[in-house]
Amino acid sequence: MGGMDRIRLARVAVNWLAEPGNWAAYRMVATDGPVRALERMVDGDVPDPGLRTAVAARLGSGDPYAVADAAAERAGRLxxxxxxxxxxxxxxxxxxxxxxxxxxxxxxxxxxxxxxxxxxxxxxxxxxxxxxxxxxxxxxxxxxxxxxxxxxxxxxxxxxxxxxxxxxxxxxxxxxxxxxxxxxxxxxxxxxxxxxxxxxxxxxxxxxxxxxxxxxxxxxxxxxxxxxxxxxxxxxxxxxxxxxxxxxxxxxxxxxxxxxxxxxxxxxxxxxxxxxxxxxxxxxxxxxxxxxxxxxxxxxxxxxxxxxGRIGADLAPVARTPEQPRDLLDDQAAQLLEALPRRGSIGLDSLAARAGVDVRTAMRKAARLEQLGFVVRRDDGYALAPKPRGSAPSGDRPA
Missing domain, CATH: 3.40.50.450 (Rossmann fold)
Structure with a gap:
């Protein structure tokens, strides 16, 4: 059996004697190497009392060298x-x-x-x-x-x-x-x-x-x-x-x-x-x-x-709701849309006053709202555009 094989199988034997995760066994292997640590365990030279008791119990059920060899053969067949x-x-x-x-x-x-x-x-x-x-x-x-x-x-x-x-x-x-x-x-x-x-x-x-x-x-x-x-x-x-x-x-x-x-x-x-x-x-x-x-x-x-993932590269996308038509409006256009009456028309001057904007701005934003299909222009002013049958109106808002 070569040197590396002895080291490998000694680790297996120690793992069987001590059970995985045991700090005392880990420190013995880290200090003495697996081969010497195993020899000390078999000889009863174990400083930690808990590990010494566990090793003694395991030694009563089998030879650690034979157990490690048998495990390696079993693993090979698998x-x-x-x-x-x-x-x-x-x-x-x-x-x-x-x-x-x-x-x-x-x-x-x-x-x-x-x-x-x-x-x-x-x-x-x-x-x-x-x-x-x-x-x-x-x-x-x-x-x-x-x-x-x-x-x-x-x-x-x-x-x-x-x-x-x-x-x-x-x-x-x-x-x-x-x-x-x-x-x-x-x-x-x-x-x-x-x-x-x-x-x-x-x-x-x-x-x-x-x-x-x-x-x-x-x-x-x-x-x-x-x-x-x-x-x-x-x-x-x-x-x-x-x-x-x-x-x-x-x-x-x-x-x-x-x-x-x-x-x-x-x-x-x-x-x-x-x-x-x-x-x-x-x-x-x-x-x-x-x-x-x-x-x-x-x-x-x-x-x-x-x-x-990689810092700065694997960033999750920001959660967003689907874009709505009203997301295209700026604040003043949205104000103007909110100021429109739910029924009937309203003149431009009155609409500007209700929205709190000047008439020139109201004229420009009303044209934009008409272009986007939110409003229609009539002889007596502006009105909300009729909604298609079965859908919510583009400019729908709380009453």
């Missing part, structure tokens, strides 16, 4: 590979997780260290694919509104050359993945279990499609189960490998909101799609917008691209 720091396709920006510090004592919020290795299935280059990537996350029990928005975002981003990253779950995740696939764009599912047993099983066909044209990624060895806490630990990777995260729908207590907090914690763009105030599926979205000034409200792909 068509998957191990990617580690130093590889050309390692996504270096996951290193930003060293800046993440969450103000909580929960275990899943403490285990936020950068990954030691990643298992990857798919033909695309991992780093190249994630170079332009946006995460779209949200509720599993999504509403029709949420599924529609996630689909629009996934399709629009993929169509514009951005990889769509999510967690492969039912609801918002699956809608975003499918939309990206339908746009013939890249999509990446970051899993909380082994690549050979992607969860949920009901999305197996979707995972196969992603593996064919996109990427399946996981920190966990092939064969490892999708345990509840692993999903929350996994979410930090979704936040770190993307330029920003969009939250489409989330209840008050949602794993998707935890992804957003991790994105905010490492300075990534955090974007939130608003929903009906009556919807329980949007409570988490609205609370994030209220609590975090750095979270941005977005309503579509142009807003997302303005947040994550």
């Amino acid at each position: 068509g998957a590979r191990i990617v580690v720091p130093g590889d050309d396709e390692w996504p270096g920006h996951v290193g930003d997780l060293t800046r993440l510090a969450l103000d909580t004592e929960r275990r899943v919020d403490r285990e936020t260290a950068p990954p030691l290795c990643l298992w990857v299935r798919g033909r695309l280059d991992l780093a190249g694919t994630l170079d332009r990537a946006v995460a779209v996350v949200g509720a599993r029990a999504a509403s029709a509104y949420g599924l529609h928005v996630a689909g629009e975002l996934g399709f629009g981003l993929a169509e514009r050359g951005w990889a769509v990253v999510s967690g492969g779950a039912f609801g918002i995740d699956a809608a975003a993945h499918r939309a990206a696939l339908n746009a013939d764009g890249p999509t990446v599912a970051v899993l909380a279990c082994g690549l050979d047993r992607p969860y949920p099983v009901g999305n197996t066909a979707l995972f196969d499609r992603i593996a064919d044209t996109g990427l399946l990624v996981s920190e966990w060895l092939p064969g490892q189960e999708p345990l509840r806490h692993r999903f929350l630990i996994r979410n930090r990777v979704i936040a770190a490998v993307t330029a920003g995260t969009v939250l489409v729908e989330a209840a008050a207590r949602s794993g998707a909101t935890q992804t957003m907090r991790r994105a905010l914690g490492i300075g990534r763009r955090a974007m939130v799609v608003p929903g009906p105030v009556t919807s329980a599926m949007s409570v988490g979205c609205h609370e994030l917008l209220r609590e975090h000034p750095d979270a941005r409200l977005v309503t579509g792909v142009p807003h997302v691209l303005e947040e994550v």
Whole structure:
């Protein structure tokens, strides 16, 4: 076994002994290198008491060297590979997780260290694919509104050359993945279990499609189960490998909101799609917008691209209503139009007085209004033009 193979498999073994995200294990690898860190763990030379206990428990269930070898063979049969720091396709920006510090004592919020290795299935280059990537996350029990928005975002981003990253779950995740696939764009599912047993099983066909044209990624060895806490630990990777995260729908207590907090914690763009105030599926979205000034409200792909795209180039168009005929009028012409009686005619002098303009201006603006079809000239002055049957009058105004 070559030197690089020893380093690669040592990282896999440490990851199995300590579970992903463990800061004590990460620091041991950073200080001693993966091979020496693994030797120390096997010998019981682990300074951190929590990690020492976890390693001892794992050592009782198997030999880490044999486990790593078996996992590598299993991955090879699956068509998957191990990617580690130093590889050309390692996504270096996951290193930003060293800046993440969450103000909580929960275990899943403490285990936020950068990954030691990643298992990857798919033909695309991992780093190249994630170079332009946006995460779209949200509720599993999504509403029709949420599924529609996630689909629009996934399709629009993929169509514009951005990889769509999510967690492969039912609801918002699956809608975003499918939309990206339908746009013939890249999509990446970051899993909380082994690549050979992607969860949920009901999305197996979707995972196969992603593996064919996109990427399946996981920190966990092939064969490892999708345990509840692993999903929350996994979410930090979704936040770190993307330029920003969009939250489409989330209840008050949602794993998707935890992804957003991790994105905010490492300075990534955090974007939130608003929903009906009556919807329980949007409570988490609205609370994030209220609590975090750095979270941005977005309503579509142009807003997302303005947040994550090139500064000064990917600007969302200003929202405008369709141009109305009255938009062509200047202030004085509009005043004159408002001064016309709803019925009958009015002389030019009287019209000028009602509008508060001089007669010369009234004559010029009345001619313009006639040209645009707002008024008609009669023998005794000016009147509103009759409206076509079935349409609102051009000069309609409040009585």
